[in-house]
Amino acid sequence: MKALERLETIRDPLEELLGFELRRTSVAVSNAFAAAVEPLGLRTSEATLLIFIAANEGCTQSDIARALRAQPANLVPLIQKLVQTGVLARAPADKRAVSLLLTKQGAELAKQVNQAAAKHEARIARRLSPETRTQVMKALRMICKDACCEDS
Amino acid sequence: MKALERLETIRDPLEELLGFELRRTSVAVSNAFAAAVEPLGLRTSEATLLIFIAANEGCTQSDIARALRAQPANLVPLIQKLVQTGVLARAPADKRAVSLLLTKQGAELAKQVNQAAAKHEARIARRLSPETRTQVMKALRMICKDACCEDS
DNA sequence: TATTGTTATACTCTATAACTATA
DNA sequence: TATAGTTATAGAGTATAACAATA
Numbered sequence: 001m002k003a004l005e006r007l008e009t010i011r012d013p014l015e016e017l018l019g020f021e022l023r024r025t026s027v028a029v030s031n032a033f034a035a036a037v038e039p040l041g042l043r044t045s046e047a048t049l050l051i052f053i054a055a056n057e058g059c060t061q062s063d064i065a066r067a068l069r070a071q072p073a074n075l076v077p078l079i080q081k082l083v084q085t086g087v088l089a090r091a092p093a094d095k096r097a098v099s100l101l102l103t104k105q106g107a108e109l110a111k112q113v114n115q116a117a118a119k120h121e122a123r124i125a126r127r128l129s130p131e132t133r134t135q136v137m138k139a140l141r142m143i144c145k146d147a148c149c150e151d152s
Numbered sequence: 153m154k155a156l157e158r159l160e161t162i163r164d165p166l167e168e169l170l171g172f173e174l175r176r177t178s179v180a181v182s183n184a185f186a187a188a189v190e191p192l193g194l195r196t197s198e199a200t201l202l203i204f205i206a207a208n209e210g211c212t213q214s215d216i217a218r219a220l221r222a223q224p225a226n227l228v229p230l231i232q233k234l235v236q237t238g239v240l241a242r243a244p245a246d247k248r249a250v251s252l253l254l255t256k257q258g259a260e261l262a263k264q265v266n267q268a269a270a271k272h273e274a275r276i277a278r279r280l281s282p283e284t285r286t287q288v289m290k291a292l293r294m295i296c297k298d299a300c301c302e303d304s
Numbered sequence: 305t306a307t308t309g310t311t312a313t314a315c316t317c318t319a320t321a322a323c324t325a326t327a
Numbered sequence: 328t329a330t331a332g333t334t335a336t337a338g339a340g341t342a343t344a345a346c347a348a349t350a
Contacts, residue, residue: 007251012219013207014200017269018277019181021289024221025296026178029171032299045340048166055165062308067164069176071342076310096308096349099159117169125170127294135284136291137173142279144177147184197317214331223319228333248326248331 022143029124036120040112045078047113050102053088054110058099082106174295181276188272192264197230199265202254205240206262210251234258 014020030044037047052064061079065072079100082088087106093099102110125133166172182196189199204216213231217224231252234240239258245251254262277285 007208007210007215010208010211010215010219013203014220017273018285018289019185019269019273020200021292021296022174022178022181025292025299026174028296028299029174033171043339048172051165056159056162058159059162060308063159063162067162068166072309073311073343074341094308094350098309117171121169121171124295124299126298128291132287132291133170136288137170139280139284139288140173140177143276144173144180146278147177147180147276195316212331224332225320225334226318246327246331248324250332 018143032124033117033120036116037113040109040116042109042113046082047117049075049078049082050087050106050110050113051117053100054102054107054114057101058091058093060093060097060099062097064100170295184276185269185272188268189265192261192268194261194265198234199269201227201230201234202239202258202262202265203269205252206254206259206266209253210243210245212245212249212251214249216252 033047034044037044040047042050048068049064052068053059056063061072061075064070065075079088083090086103087109089101089103089106091099091101128136185199186196189196192199194202200220201216204220205211208215213224213227216222217227231240235242238255239261241253241255241258243251243253280288
């Protein structure tokens with residue numbers, strides 16, 4: 001039946017590695033977030049943008065790109081869509097920069113996004129004590145910094 | 153100078169959210185891992201595959217797909233490349249399943265990948281105590297489970 | 305010179321549908 | 328009927344180069 005003995009037991013060496021566990025968890029959490037904002041007709045990137053702009057009304061695309069570590073070029077179609085659907089409005093800041101504002105409809109949508117995000121946050125952290133959550137956040141920031149930088 | 157008052161201060165509401173901090177950290181760590189295996193001529197997915205197969209010699213593509221939560225279709229070109237470059241060898245397991253084995257060259261490469269992964273792991277966790285690392289791993293698994301499942 | 309916003313483009317990753325051959 | 332492997336393809340995310348207008 002078997003030309004070569006099939007493996008009876010599969011083990012997963014990846015689940016002992018922090019890097020991969022981080023990635024898997026991130027994927028699962030991102031999928032859950034996407035599902036949470038999908039009823040609002042938004043993708044993850046659009047919902048993220050709304051949360052950011054709601055907290056920084058009047059910011060520009062380059063503000064967003066810097067803060068969210070995104071490529072400015074990739075924000076263009078995203079913001080165009082949100083302007084066309086009446087969620088965002090542009091107002092000239094100076095002759096080259098453009099301030100982004102929420103329309104009345106956009107403010108309502110942003111509120112719903114924030115509610116969905118809060119519910120999602122509560123869900124993914126529901127088995128973590130506040131202290132553990134704080135410690136995990138702190139650890140994540142350290143890991144992120146140590147992964148990014150080159151040196152000692 | 154300003155048609156609309158520009159924001160002086162940008163704040164980032166995302167960095168208080170566990171979900172987004174998870175994503176950012178995961179992206180940074182993934183990039184660092186990609187850079188770590190790039191000198192070996194491997195992408196993240198290929199290096200991951202080698203780590204897994206080295207720990208499970210004789211496994212099949214569907215074993216891999218299940219364990220790594222990947223689509224079987226996406227493994228095909230990946231494994232084809234590794235076979236063509238002499239890293240993997242196929243051996244019939246039964247008339248439809250195929251066992252995957254490391255060639256001599258593949259075993260050497262897998263060893264280097266595991267070394268690079270270990271170094272990468274040490275780097276990203278270098279400011280975490282062993283106890284904190286363990287706690288973070290445990291928290292990540294809980295978060296992952298709570299994000300995936302639907303219910304209570 | 306550097307910055308803001310933009311276009312076009314390319315590449316990777318991921319997802320699905322459909323097929324074959326085998327169990 | 329379900330499983331193993333495959334093909335083809337489509338979508339989303341992300342990256343860069345190059346440009347015009349402005350600081």
